[in-house]
Amino acid sequence: MQEIDLTPDCKACAALCCVLLPFDAGEAFGFDKAGGEPCRHLAGHACGIHAGLAAAGFGGCVRYDCLGAGQRVVQEVFAGKSWRDDASLLEPMDAAFRAMRRLHEDYALLISAARLPLLEGEEAERQRLLDLLNIGQKATAPGLAAFETGPLPRAVKAFIADLKARLRPRR
Ligand code: SF4
Numbered sequence: 001m002q003e004i005d006l007t008p009d010c011k012a013c014a015a016l017c018c019v020l021l022p023f024d025a026g027e028a029f030g031f032d033k034a035g036g037e038p039c040r041h042l043a044g045h046a047c048g049i050h051a052g053l054a055a056a057g058f059g060g061c062v063r064y065d066c067l068g069a070g071q072r073v074v075q076e077v078f079a080g081k082s083w084r085d086d087a088s089l090l091e092p093m094d095a096a097f098r099a100m101r102r103l104h105e106d107y108a109l110l111i112s113a114a115r116l117p118l119l120e121g122e123e124a125e126r127q128r129l130l131d132l133l134n135i136g137q138k139a140t141a142p143g144l145a146a147f148e149t150g151p152l153p154r155a156v157k158a159f160i161a162d163l164k165a166r167l168r169p170r171r
Pocket residue numbers: 017018039040041042043046047048049050058061
């Protein structure tokens with residue numbers, strides 16, 4: 001089965017992070033912005049200060065990584081549509097992006113866990129969880145909602161917590 005692509009593709013997205021996520025003025029961002037409010041630097045789906053983000057006080061934008069969730073939400077769940085053309089999409093896109101981001105974060109954690117000295121049973125469980133996260137079909141809004149409220153996120157969290165506990169250096 002093809003692996004989930006964790007590399008962001010902003011050109012295939014609709015600037016979801018720049019509209020959906022909130023941020024506070026400070027070291028990482030130049031002003032306050034509420035979730036669901038398009039950033040004032042956004043022009044269409046592109047950042048108007050992209051070349052000078054850090055210098056303009058938006059290092060938080062440089063560091064942010066959606067892990068490939070944004071383009072999947074736009075292309076798979078909403079067939080390439082944008083909240084720019086239909087404001088009623090903002091709310092369902094927000095819900096789908098939150099769930100997809102969680103799914104991609106869990107997937108990234110399990111990929112990273114391959115670098116650890118796993119026992120045979122742990123590796124089998126890692127593979128089982130990866131397969132459950134990567135259903136190999138187009139994601140849908142109901143599917144993402146079911147994922148978010150279902151047992152899988154808790155199973156990944158418990159697996160990672162157990163690994164950490166076993167591998168923690170003993171004093
Ligand atoms: S400053 Fe640019 S990258 Fe950061 S949220 Fe605004 S438009 Fe997006």
